[in-house]
Amino acid sequence: MKPTLELRHVSKTHTSPAGDVYALREVDLALYPGELVAVMGPSGSGKSTLLNMAGGLDAPSSGDVLVGGSSIVGLPQREMAALRRTRVGFVFQDLNLVPALTAAENAALPLELDGLSTRDARKAGIAALASVGLEDLADRYPEEMSGGQQQRVAIARSLVGDRSLVLADEPTGALDSVTGEEVLMVLRDRCDAGAAVLLVTHDSRHASWADRIVNLRDGAVVDVVGDLPEGAETSEQVTS
Numbered sequence: 001m002k003p004t005l006e007l008r009h010v011s012k013t014h015t016s017p018a019g020d021v022y023a024l025r026e027v028d029l030a031l032y033p034g035e036l037v038a039v040m041g042p043s044g045s046g047k048s049t050l051l052n053m054a055g056g057l058d059a060p061s062s063g064d065v066l067v068g069g070s071s072i073v074g075l076p077q078r079e080m081a082a083l084r085r086t087r088v089g090f091v092f093q094d095l096n097l098v099p100a101l102t103a104a105e106n107a108a109l110p111l112e113l114d115g116l117s118t119r120d121a122r123k124a125g126i127a128a129l130a131s132v133g134l135e136d137l138a139d140r141y142p143e144e145m146s147g148g149q150q151q152r153v154a155i156a157r158s159l160v161g162d163r164s165l166v167l168a169d170e171p172t173g174a175l176d177s178v179t180g181e182e183v184l185m186v187l188r189d190r191c192d193a194g195a196a197v198l199l200v201t202h203d204s205r206h207a208s209w210a211d212r213i214v215n216l217r218d219g220a221v222v223d224v225v226g227d228l229p230e231g232a233e234t235s236e237q238v239t240s
């Protein structure tokens with residue numbers, strides 16, 4: 001089994017007037033289909049930077065990032081945008097749905113932006129909503145839904161079409177603990193159906209849903225709890 005996402009020796013340095021800040025140091029990480037991997041660590045340890053590297057929102061200072069076996073470092077902006085519409089979904093803490101669009105339209109948005117017909121995009125959007133248990137709310141607007149329902153729409157949008165990699169940054173942060181747990185269950189369920197999710201969280205209860213927990217300190221991986229899935233190929237096997 002090949003990794004959905006791979007970070008190889010990824011480092012990121014921010015240059016500021018006060019000197020260089022090492023946000024990530026030589027991070028190696030592979031995420032396989034079906035896996036939920038939690039990233040934990042104190043404030044400033046590099047969690048968001050790692051997610052930004054994984055989704056091509058920011059480029060590493062050194063090292064490589066591969067999605068589906070292909071490097072995304074240095075991709076032209078247009079190709080990077082296409083990658084995010086078709087392969088990699090994001091879920092953030094602030095639900096960032098479009099208020100003027102229904103749940104189905106929000107979920108279908110990446111496909112519409114990618115040029116799919118409205119009809120086909122809507123069909124896929126409703127299928128994505130069904131996968132998070134919200135098909136009955138397809139025609140509701142975000143303000144007519146609870147926070148947890150809105151976050152499930154955001155998850156549907158992150159997975160719509162053939163996308164199988166979700167990068168989630170504190171997706172439960174704005175929710176109460178019961179609703180947060182429900183959102184985690186939806187993410188877990190999507191992983192069990194074959195998606196791969198990289199989840200940044202401060203909450204160890206949420207991390208307990210993960211197959212592996214990666215702990216960051218000062219930009220470096222200091223500890224990994226949990227095993228690679230059976231049949232996982234290492235970086236060397238993948239490249240050879």
Ligand SMILES: Nc1ncnc2c1ncn2[C@@H]1O[C@H](COP(=O)(O)OP(=O)(O)OP(=O)(O)O)[C@@H](O)[C@H]1O
Pocket residue numbers: 014015016021022023041042043044045046047048049050
């Ligand atoms: N644009 C930037 N310029 C300078 N330093 C930055 C920049 N972005 C991040 N950093 C620094 O990089 C380090 C890692 O930041 P990052 O946001 O990845 O941490 P985090 O673990 O996500 O923190 P939090 O839990 O508080 O969100 C921090 O020391 C931060 O101050």
